[in-house]
Amino acid sequence: MSTTSHDTDPQAPAPPESDLDAAGAQLSTAPVEQAVPGSFGGMRKPGPLGYLAWLGREVTGWVRWMWRQLTSMRVALILLFLLSLGAVPGSLIPQQGTDELKVAEFRQNHDTLAQVYEKLGLFHVYSSVWFSAIYILLFVSLIGCIVPRTWQFVGQLRGRPPRAPRRLDRLPAYATWRTEASPEQVRDWARGALRRRRFRTDTYAAESGGAVVTAEKGYLREAGNLVFHVALIVMLVAFASGSLLKYEGGKLIVEGDGFANTKTQYDDFKSGSLFTDDDLDRFSFTLDRFTGTYETSGPQRGTPRVYRADVTYQKGADGAERHKAIEPNHPLVVDGTKVFLNGHGYAPQFTVRDGKGKVVYRGAVPMLPQDGMGTATGVVKVADGYTNAKGKREQLGFEARFLPTIDRTTMTSSFPGLQYPVLALNAWHGDLGIDGGVPQNVYQLDTAKMKQFKTADGKIFAKQLMPGETMKLPNGAGSVTFEKDVKEWASFQISHQPGGGLALGGAIAAILGLAGSLFIQRRRVWARATRGADGVTVVEFAGLGRSESAKVPEELAALVDAVHAKAPGVAATERDEPAPDAEVPGDELAPDAEVAGGEPAPDAETAPVPGQKNPKAPKSPKDPKAPKDPAPSPRTPADPAPSHASHSDETGTDSPADAEGAQK
Amino acid sequence: MNLAAGTNETLAHTSNVLIYSAMAVYLLAFFASILEWIFGSRSKVGRTAQAVGTTRTEAAAPAVAVRKGGSTAVLERPEVVTRAASGSRDVPDGPGAAGGSEKGDIWGRISVSFIVLAFLIHAGGVLSRALSVRRAPWGNMYEFSITFSAVAVAVFLGLMLAKKNVRWLTLPLTLTVLLDLGLATTVLYTASDQLVPALHSYWLWIHVSTAIFCGAAFYVAAVATILYLFRDHYEAKIAAGGTPGKFAQSVLSRLPAAASLDKFSYRINAAIFPLWTFTIIAGAIWAGDAWGRYWGWDPKETWSFITWVAYAMYLHARATAGWKGRKAAYLALLAFACWLFNYYGVNIFVTGKHSYAGV
């Protein structure tokens, strides 16, 4: 029989929802939304002391209110939303630290917009004040959420599963039958079956006589959820400590040259605010050879295929020499420091002679790539030792454009490999401007105080050289040789980021916790066995999950089967036989009818038996007094269950039948 | 990393032919599916189902699931009676696209058979592409797209095999797979080729394969979420005593109940979320190896993060009073939109370290 009839019965008292709510309470430790209070101060006593007391109450009240708001689920939701929203601009606007060049470009092209962006911190979103505010608030909220939830959860673990609601038949899964076994036997069997399924169980005596088993399972869900949220904090701490202690820098090395890990050797160096020079791991390495190969045909001609830097490295000051090939994805790892290959290019070798043939400069000069095909530019600066044709000390500067495979129509490179290398040179003389002590970019020529070499007819002097060729400067000013052997350079990023292990541990814990939190069902089962008025034991089972799930009824069915096998149902008396069958359809219809607004079926079923004064009487358990009745009378059985059980409905709707059952 | 291992042109060609063939068969499946819907709309049962949706005079599928054990001693075992949680609409699932019509059902089966066939061809196409380049078939957007739709179909077929009620997915699924493959073969096509050095890593297998799988599953969940929104609106209208439009009536009445759709999409999203978390972490580990930093707010990383937070928001919303149901569904769609943008938008409009998509 369904409960529908109660709902539509105007005489019936309101269903004990609060009782049911209690049954489902604390299946999760999620905070419950609370009503917003108004003023906290209450009555204000006259005089300054009264005012102060009032103010104190008011302030603490508001602080507590704000804290509760901050740690509520709703605010967590809003903060998560803000976090994702706040992350967006950083992906669309060039960011300092990732792409300085683009930032500079953007600043040039959008004058006013750039100023607005600057004010809003949009060029460094992820370290901006407002973005930090969002995630710090989120994590404060998270901690404020986790701590009470953890206590609550510990309380749940130490406490007992909650008691059974009065009306088990209102729970999402329900089964009942009558048996001749005693309530205590049924209790023990039910408890055994539940324990075998690793439920935590507790038993107590039912108010109405008989025994109740209460059981709960799936605590790992809550534990997993807490672990997940704590792991988020661990990860944040790992990242924070990592960025405080980290250091990283870049170094460009030409084949044959070396590097020792000291701050001065870096081309650029960044470190966290807690970094000290002692944190630098001691090692050094030499670039023996760089190898780059490229797709030689097809539409992807020129795409890199292999990059490899062969290095010889040494741990400490005098460790053994070891070899290693650094490739993308395969950094050199020395202690906590990783050396990544992150760029490469060519370094043509120059020999510069003065008018008398004396070598004033010899070296490999790295050219910086300008496009994907290896077109590169660079600068050769001859600062010392050069005297011009007139015997005057001067400095020389050359602007070089290096094309590993020249395309003469565009004067760019058409392939990044060395197929047809050409070097185009412009020559300058005068003052390089490097003596003033102002640090200068080695890849740029400051021509403010320099003059370009001109040919005899006044044209700008410029030449293209093949490897091995020499260019004579006009008027016996000397010569430049582009040596045959073109060296390559590789650039390395050297970084040390502590906290990686902690972050990884946090990440793994987060995934495991999440899996527990999402895959484990937390659910409760209650079994109640009471002796009915007829001396037969009425068994009721009910299950409740946190969310509706097909598993809860399935599991309940298995439990019921296990107990039913030991406490078989009592055969209904002959006279009762037809009743259950007749009622099965009604049972099926009932909940539907509830939605549809009271269909005839259930009512028909509960149609008052002629002569019965109070057909609703059996449902009186909703009446709070009824269950306390220690000696259930046939007309008002203490237990509501039978009235809704398909196999024992006779007791429910029809008191006389109940009486008959008792006679059996 | 063997340069000699260039691409095998014949295999690459075979792959293209297979992909086009698969598209043709998906098209057939699509038409069969349309026929299923059309026949379903004409069927008596279909109309009855509509009627049930409104008046529920018939004994619609019982909301009370009855479980009968085998008979033992004297009596049958007790039944487990289930009831919906209070407050939720207790509406049965629709009869499916075929609406109980026999012809419709046959077309539905034909559609599924075509999908199976198309999937096999499609998978062959992906496999031969992989063999032609001798690596995982997800080095550029073209390969990513063809693999993505193959996995989406695999998810669908897997759910079918697991005897889940998902045949209502055939129409949206074939439609989007066709769209995806159409885009892949025209706009995104890249001749098969080797990878840039940064992609030579076993993390490519781990990170990208889970990313594709997550996307495909999120996609299936998103389709269910959209249908949920329609169906929920429809049910709400009926519950309020209104009559939905004829077309809505015909189509929506045959879908599963809003509650079922909602549960279906939630289960998928919830099951995939930990895997998505893993995908991002695997990506971070790879980035640590390849670029020397685990996290650098590169656009792709940023959008993965945004997608992740959006799904976390969705899961939170479902646990927050007042956000269950439609609002949570909108968040789920927002989260999937973020995923889509991360895939198409970031590859096409934004440049970052992940710009190897070959577009």
Ligand code: HEM
């Ligand atoms: C740092 C950002 C956060 C992230 C990424 C996050 C993520 C998640 C995820 C993915 C779940 C789903 C697990 C499940 O449904 O069982 C979840 C559940 C939960 N989160 Fe968070 N969360 C965050 C912050 C917070 C905060 C600040 C609070 C407290 C106000 C909170 C409270 C909860 C609760 C109570 C649940 C469990 C809900 C339930 O029982 O279903 N979370 N969180």
